[in-house]
Amino acid sequence: MYEPDPAAQFIHQVSAGYSLPQTLPQYTFDETPLRLTDRRGRGGGGGYGGLGGPGVGGAAGRSLLYSPIFSTPASANTAGVVGPASSTAGHGHFNFHTTSATTASALTSSVPATTHHRSSPPHFAIQKMEPTPEDLVAQEAAAREYQPQLEGPFVGEKTPSTAITNEYAKADPIYIQKTAVLPQTYSHYRPIQGDGNCGWRAIAFGYFETLVKGGNKGQIEAEKRRLEDLNSYIETIGGHSQYVYADFVEETFLLLDRVAALIGDPEQAMREVYATFNNSEIGNAIMYHFRLLASSYLKGNQDTYAAFVEHEGGVHGYCSSVLERHQVEIDHLGLSLLVDVLLKPVGFVLKVAYLDRSPGSEVNSYHLPEEARDRHPSTLGPIIHLLYRPDHYDLIYPVEPEPIPEPVNVQVHRVSFSPTFDIASAPVAMPSYGINMGVLGMLPGFHGPPPGLAPTLLDTSPSPLSAYSPSPTSTWITSPFPEPPQQAPPVSVQAAPVPMSIPIHTAPAVAPAAPLQTHPLRFSEYCQLPEYVENDTWREPSFQTSTFRNSHFNVAHYNNPNFQPEEYRPDAEDYDAPQRGSGKKRASV
Amino acid sequence: MSSSKRITKELNDCLNSPPPSITISLPSESNISLWHITLTAPPESIYSPGKFGLVVQFPPEYPFKPPTITFATRIYHPNITNESNGSICLSLLKTDNWKPSTKIVTVLEAIRQLLVEPQPDDPLETRIAEQYKNDRKEFEKEARAYVGRYAKGPVKFGTEAGAAGGGGGGGGEGAQQQQQQQQQQQQAS
Numbered sequence: 001m002y003e004p005d006p007a008a009q010f011i012h013q014v015s016a017g018y019s020l021p022q023t024l025p026q027y028t029f030d031e032t033p034l035r036l037t038d039r040r041g042r043g044g045g046g047g048y049g050g051l052g053g054p055g056v057g058g059a060a061g062r063s064l065l066y067s068p069i070f071s072t073p074a075s076a077n078t079a080g081v082v083g084p085a086s087s088t089a090g091h092g093h094f095n096f097h098t099t100s101a102t103t104a105s106a107l108t109s110s111v112p113a114t115t116h117h118r119s120s121p122p123h124f125a126i127q128k129m130e131p132t133p134e135d136l137v138a139q140e141a142a143a144r145e146y147q148p149q150l151e152g153p154f155v156g157e158k159t160p161s162t163a164i165t166n167e168y169a170k171a172d173p174i175y176i177q178k179t180a181v182l183p184q185t186y187s188h189y190r191p192i193q194g195d196g197n198c199g200w201r202a203i204a205f206g207y208f209e210t211l212v213k214g215g216n217k218g219q220i221e222a223e224k225r226r227l228e229d230l231n232s233y234i235e236t237i238g239g240h241s242q243y244v245y246a247d248f249v250e251e252t253f254l255l256l257d258r259v260a261a262l263i264g265d266p267e268q269a270m271r272e273v274y275a276t277f278n279n280s281e282i283g284n285a286i287m288y289h290f291r292l293l294a295s296s297y298l299k300g301n302q303d304t305y306a307a308f309v310e311h312e313g314g315v316h317g318y319c320s321s322v323l324e325r326h327q328v329e330i331d332h333l334g335l336s337l338l339v340d341v342l343l344k345p346v347g348f349v350l351k352v353a354y355l356d357r358s359p360g361s362e363v364n365s366y367h368l369p370e371e372a373r374d375r376h377p378s379t380l381g382p383i384i385h386l387l388y389r390p391d392h393y394d395l396i397y398p399v400e401p402e403p404i405p406e407p408v409n410v411q412v413h414r415v416s417f418s419p420t421f422d423i424a425s426a427p428v429a430m431p432s433y434g435i436n437m438g439v440l441g442m443l444p445g446f447h448g449p450p451p452g453l454a455p456t457l458l459d460t461s462p463s464p465l466s467a468y469s470p471s472p473t474s475t476w477i478t479s480p481f482p483e484p485p486q487q488a489p490p491v492s493v494q495a496a497p498v499p500m501s502i503p504i505h506t507a508p509a510v511a512p513a514a515p516l517q518t519h520p521l522r523f524s525e526y527c528q529l530p531e532y533v534e535n536d537t538w539r540e541p542s543f544q545t546s547t548f549r550n551s552h553f554n555v556a557h558y559n560n561p562n563f564q565p566e567e568y569r570p571d572a573e574d575y576d577a578p579q580r581g582s583g584k585k586r587a588s589v
Numbered sequence: 590m591s592s593s594k595r596i597t598k599e600l601n602d603c604l605n606s607p608p609p610s611i612t613i614s615l616p617s618e619s620n621i622s623l624w625h626i627t628l629t630a631p632p633e634s635i636y637s638p639g640k641f642g643l644v645v646q647f648p649p650e651y652p653f654k655p656p657t658i659t660f661a662t663r664i665y666h667p668n669i670t671n672e673s674n675g676s677i678c679l680s681l682l683k684t685d686n687w688k689p690s691t692k693i694v695t696v697l698e699a700i701r702q703l704l705v706e707p708q709p710d711d712p713l714e715t716r717i718a719e720q721y722k723n724d725r726k727e728f729e730k731e732a733r734a735y736v737g738r739y740a741k742g743p744v745k746f747g748t749e750a751g752a753a754g755g756g757g758g759g760g761g762e763g764a765q766q767q768q769q770q771q772q773q774q775q776q777a778s
Contacts (some may be wrong), residue, residue, distance in 0.1 A: 137670065137713060243598040244690050281591060284653050288689050324688045326653045 155205050155277045156191035161396060164189060164355075164387075174357050181362050183399075186353070189387060190395040199330030199386070199393040200287045201277065203338055203350065206384035206395055208273045210348055212259055212266050214382060220260040223346055224253055230293060230341070238296030245292055251276075251285040288326065294337035295323040301340075308333050329391065339368040347381035353396065354388045363387070592651040596621050599693045608697050616746065622647035625661075625746045626697065630736075634704040635729050636664065639740030643700070645693070655687035658700065661746045665728075665735040667707045667718035678713040679703065 161183045168179040192198040192205075211220050227249070234245050255276050262269035277283040298305050302315055311318035322328050323337075330338070339350050349372045353363040367373040372380055387396040552559035556566045600621065603613050610629040617623065624645035630636035642661035648654045660675035668678040680686050681699050712718035720728045 132715075136715065140713075240690050241602075241692065243602065244595075244692060247595055247598075248689075280650075280653075284689075288653075292690065320688060321686070324690050326687070326689050 152191065152193055153278045154193045154195075154201060154280065154283055155274060156193075157274075158188045158190050158397065161186050161189045172357060174359065175355070177361050178355055178363050182355070185362075185398060186385065186387070186396040187399040188397040190397070192392075192394050194392050196327030196329050197284070197287055199335065200290060200338070201283065202386055202393045202395050203330075203335075203343075203384065204283075204287050204290050205273065205277050206350075206386070207342060207348065208255065208259060208277075209270065209395075210382045210384055211256075212263075212269045212273060215263060215266060217260050217263045219346070220256055220263070224256045224260075226345060227252060227256075227293075230296075233300065234292050234296045237300040238292055239299070240292060240296075245289070248285040248289040248292065251282045252289045255282075255286065284326065290338060290342060291323055293341045294334055295319040297337050297341040298323065298333075305333065305337065308336075330393070335368055343384070344369055349380050349383045350386065351383050352386045352388050352393075356388075356390055592647060592649055593621055595652050596647050600624075602692065603694055603697075606694075608694050608701070610701065611697055622649075622651070627744045628697075628701060628704075630704050630740075631701060635732050636666075636704050636736055636740070639664075639736035640742075640744050641704075641740055642744040642746045644746055652689040652691075655682045655684060655691075656693070656696070658682060658696065662744060663735060663739040665717060665732040666704070667709045667712040667714055667721050668703055670713050671717065676713065677703070678708075678711060680711070 164182060165179040168175040171179075190202075190205075192202045211223065231242075231245070231249060234240050234249075235242055238245075255273065258272050258276075259269050262272060276286075298309075298315060298319060306315055309315050309318045311322065313321060318333075322331065323334060335350065335352070343350055350368040351372075352366045352368065354366065355363045358364060377383075383398075385396045385398060387394045548554060549556070551557060554560060555562050555564045557563065600613070600615075603611075607613075610631060612627045614625045614627075615621065615623070616625050624647075626643040626645060628641045628643055630639045630641065632638075640662075641664060644659050644661050646657045646659075648656065658677055658679075660669050660677065661673075662675075663671070663673055664675060665671065666675075669675040677700060679696070679699055681691060681696055707718075707721055709718035709721045717728065720731070
């Protein structure tokens, strides 16, 4: 009759289907089973005929109002949500009687089951579901007092943007792809608290930061004069009393003054901006000043913007319920207004990178004002970069042009897949290659390869390649040669023709230089010199020549006293192959 | 900026151009964020000639959070809870609708208007709202009875309001004090 599904699944479906308000208080989930058990007592009298029957349905609906699933403050939602609940109540009884399940969990699981079977219309015995006034008052109070827990400062420290990549490492593939390439373009980001003001706060902070970076005292003073002139605009066009906006505006001017005074010391000035924005009173005031600017600008330019206002209250409704309300997020129109009134006159450009699930391998970027998109970046003024993730804005900072990095960083840059550094590091990789050649030169009897021997060697000794190059992958990636793997084999060829001096003489010479690697080839105990064993500097030579392979020093040789036949291990070869394959692939990136 | 700066300005604004039928007093000179307001019901409302005490409490985050305004005098009204510490359902004052640029004068005028024109479609007391919609005569009778019982004579605020209520007694008084304290704590936190 039913398949018990996890109750959690049902909760998800309900919250998705009815879109509970975000300010929903967090109830504990323990109540549902209790209430259902409660209902069982009632059902005992009425049999299972309580399928929306007046008494049972009403009681069930009311009690379910307290369960986390159905607690919605809005009465419209309440009616819609409670309907199916009442229908499940009847089935709950039925299941209870037939299966004699007494545990609360069994009852709970019956709820999703019946819902799956019957996609019953929500208006099932609605009039019985009216919550009592006390319920509404309690719910409203809970919703009113609910405060989401927000962590961190209002404006965070500049952080490497790889943190975003890590944050999305387990997310949707599109996010993974987009965040993986994000650090190429944007090296740092600055987290902004998600309290509903983040867009306003980010732009306000970016405005001051850009002024500090500009280092132009005259510009800052001009900005102050310009904003002072806009005060009358807030008053006449925006319709706000002087005493209301004066407090907000004053804080903006004070910060402009402090920044102007510290113009010679950008670091100190940034510390000042940072501290100011993390003071909730002052930061909020500056932000609110900018909100008032945007709202007044909209009221004063209705011809331009009124068509974009999507609000039932029109321009004034939009101003008072979106722009002028604290902790209401900025939308696209708000962005345009703020750019036009605050950033455009001073020549700043806003660039928003959208990190969302839209198809593509990189974040989509959007310039404000729009005409900035078609102009070359060098002709634009300073750019404030924002990173938009659904419902949230952070500040991001593009990679600054840096001097050619130090060679030691080659490995790090490989990880970041930065194309700039690939070119730069190519010459770095080659000298290290040359060092290995030098080590080879120390081998006694180091000669050019006998021509006839080479093909055989190439076939029989694939592994030394990795032994001679400390970081083969990086060499391949950065090497300018079209076929890097072919570049390496000659090394083994040159090493090959060491005549009969193996292993005693060659091993000490090579072993310390070669990277520590386990090798399928092991020397017998007779080959180990005591001093090396004692010093613990002895390592099995990690190279292999065909001369040696075919001698009785090889344990695989039947003449060796410790003869040990070689096993056929297809895995060993397979293990080698992908490394090369991936190396080639990466090199072409 | 601090909240007291703005509150001072709001107070001056209210004192310089007082809204009709509203008088403002500060219970404590040292605490500017607690106002006592005497609201005389407008003559066109059924609550006339009642005088109602309102308590305005400004949170420390003001103006970024709305002030809390409660009726210290009991009133029979669909949008005001029927208790000695009546909460007001006024959309202007809800956290979701509050604007830092809203003036207190505007809020007080809205409350005054609420006495003239209750909004039964957005009720706090559903029973009274039903009555207001379906049985206006009975509602008006009850409302006038409340005015006669509670809203005559000098307006009492806070702890004294319980005594004015008569039936409340000592227990109600203590409970009300506690409620207020809780509210203040919530605002502070």
